[in-house]
Amino acid sequence: SDTKTMSETLKKCYVHLTNTSRSFAAVIQAIDDVALRHATCIFYLVLRALDTVEDDMTIPNSIKIPMLKSFHKNLLDKNWKYMDSKEKDKLVLEDFPTISYEFRQLKPVYQQVISDICQQMGAGMTVFFERDLITLAEWDEYCHYVAGLVGIGLSKLFSASKQEDEIVGKDTYLSNRMGLFLQKTNIIRDYLEDQLEGRAFWPRAVWGKYASELGDLAKEENVDKSVQCLNELITNALELIPDCIKYMSRLKDQSVFNFCAIPQVMAIGTLERCYNNSKVFKGVVKIRKGEAVKMMMGSTNLEQVKAIMSHFTSQILRRIPANDPTANRTREVCRQALDVC
Numbered sequence: 001s002d003t004k005t006m007s008e009t010l011k012k013c014y015v016h017l018t019n020t021s022r023s024f025a026a027v028i029q030a031i032d033d034v035a036l037r038h039a040t041c042i043f044y045l046v047l048r049a050l051d052t053v054e055d056d057m058t059i060p061n062s063i064k065i066p067m068l069k070s071f072h073k074n075l076l077d078k079n080w081k082y083m084d085s086k087e088k089d090k091l092v093l094e095d096f097p098t099i100s101y102e103f104r105q106l107k108p109v110y111q112q113v114i115s116d117i118c119q120q121m122g123a124g125m126t127v128f129f130e131r132d133l134i135t136l137a138e139w140d141e142y143c144h145y146v147a148g149l150v151g152i153g154l155s156k157l158f159s160a161s162k163q164e165d166e167i168v169g170k171d172t173y174l175s176n177r178m179g180l181f182l183q184k185t186n187i188i189r190d191y192l193e194d195q196l197e198g199r200a201f202w203p204r205a206v207w208g209k210y211a212s213e214l215g216d217l218a219k220e221e222n223v224d225k226s227v228q229c230l231n232e233l234i235t236n237a238l239e240l241i242p243d244c245i246k247y248m249s250r251l252k253d254q255s256v257f258n259f260c261a262i263p264q265v266m267a268i269g270t271l272e273r274c275y276n277n278s279k280v281f282k283g284v285v286k287i288r289k290g291e292a293v294k295m296m297m298g299s300t301n302l303e304q305v306k307a308i309m310s311h312f313t314s315q316i317l318r319r320i321p322a323n324d325p326t327a328n329r330t331r332e333v334c335r336q337a338l339d340v341c
């Protein structure tokens with residue numbers, strides 16, 4: 001329906017969205033308010049382009065650092081593009097003029113939010129090129145830069161579009177926590193893929209208790225220690241559930257709720273599949289498609305989301321190994337999640 005009235009450049013943006021995101025394209029396209037839908041689509045593509053630079057290990061830091069710090073300026077340069085990317089999503093960099101053109105057609109309030117978040121994310125991404133990711137506080141800091149800021153920006157778009165109350169955009173703490181839950185889940189799940197590509201996002205203060213090198217966690221002879229390390233990081237992620245439930249309890253628009261809730265229930269499903277699972281160190285553990293569809297169909301209101309959160313949290317609670325060093329903390333965090341669900 002919408003595509004009849006859409007410009008050719010905006011149509012191309014939705015093609016890029018579909019091509020670069022398995023998990024977000026559908027929920028973004030399902031946003032009812034057309035101005036918010038377009039702003040969210042462009043927001044995704046701008047940050048996906050930025051992240052494609054961050055992820056590209058063939059770009060030397062001497063080039064990458066200034067490129068990330070100045071990336072937001074490209075939004076106002078109608079010819080800017082980058083043709084040397086080796087990444088899977090390189091097309092968003094090669095066709096950036098199409099994306100930046102549509103960015104400049106958005107309402108000024110949306111442009112301001114997207115540009116501000118892009119600038120903060122780009123600068124934040126460079127912080128951990130210059131120092132290692134050691135403490136859990138630094139794990140939160142990195143996840144804030146790459147995902148918490150997305151939540152903060154999205155929440156401002158929701159409020160600016162009047163689809164959600166002012167408080168949603170104002171409460172940056174809860175918006176940040178929503179992004180942390182998704183990013184920590186991704187980092188936990190993607191251990192081996194990141195390891196093989198020379199990226200390291202597991203905090204050294206944690207893995208250093210179980211191995212002398214991060215790569216040692218992938219060695220078969222260390223499997224018991226590796227799984228204990230995995231369980232400690234999953235426990236840290238589970239702490240975020242109460243704040244995510246509180247954020248979602250404020251949402252009024254059905255399509256915005258679905259957009260926020262579906263990635264959250266996929267994340268808890270992923271954490272449950274990863275818990276105490278040595279396969280995380282052998283490949284990427286994905287939830288089954290059928291299970292994912294069932295959850296997506298059943299995540300349209302808060303009670304359903306609470307039921308899914310408590311289902312998977314209970315599944316973890318009932319299989320905490322008695323001898324796991326984090327066992328007591330995991331039980332406590334699962335009970336705190338179950339109390340709010």
Ligand SMILES: O=C(O)CO[C@@H](C(=O)O)[C@@H](OCCCCCc1ccc2ccccc2c1)C(=O)NCCCCCc1ccc2ccccc2c1
Pocket residue numbers: 024028040041043044045047048051055146147148150151152154175178179182183186259260263
């Ligand atoms: O390269 C990959 O395939 C994965 O990259 C990961 C990485 O490099 O760590 C990593 O890249 C992070 C930097 C780019 C973030 C791009 C993004 C994602 C979703 C969006 C949704 C709507 C609008 C804009 C969005 C922007 C990644 O994609 N991680 C997935 C978790 C980040 C999700 C952020 C997010 C999404 C939806 C939210 C809804 C509500 C509240 C907070 C939210 C927070």
Ligand SMILES: [Mg+2]
Pocket residue numbers: 051054055146
């Ligand atoms: Mg990245």
Ligand SMILES: [Mg+2]
Pocket residue numbers: 051052055
């Ligand atoms: Mg990435």
